[in-house]
Amino acid sequence: MNGTMVACLSCKNVVWAYGANFGDAHIIFNMMKLPCRVCGSRGNYDSWSLTHKTIKKLGCAHAWTAMRKLAQQEGFGWQNSPDCTWAIYRKEAAKV
Numbered sequence: 007m008n009g010t011m012v013a014c015l016s017c018k019n020v021v022w023a024y025g026a027n028f029g030d031a032h033i034i035f036n037m038m039k040l041p042c043r044v045c046g047s048r049g050n051y052d053s054w055s056l057t058h059k060t061i062k063k064l065g066c067a068h069a070w071t072a073m074r075k076l077a078q079q080e081g082f083g084w085q086n087s088p089d090c091t092w093a094i095y096r097k098e099a100a101k102v
Contacts, residue, residue: 010023010054010055011073014047016045019045022043023073028053032051040092043087043092060072
């Protein structure tokens with residue numbers, strides 16, 4: 007039981023999360039200059055990887071609850087992709 011979440015530091019939202027350990031996922035997001043799914047900012051991400059120990063320390067039964075709790079504690083909103091994909095920023099998608 008692990009989890010990884012990526013937060014945009016520009017709009018202060020968790021914009022991607024997954025119930026598995028992907029390590030420092032934000033490095034790839036920043037390196038590729040992916041636009042934020044919510045605000046469009048590029049390359050301004052941080053991430054957290056939660057282990058079983060962290061999840062237990064947060065008093066949660068599973069990774070998804072722990073990620074939401076940690077996001078709230080860190081002052082981030084929860085705008086996770088509902089299907090765990092990376093949708094193109096809305097304004098860019100409208101141009102396609």
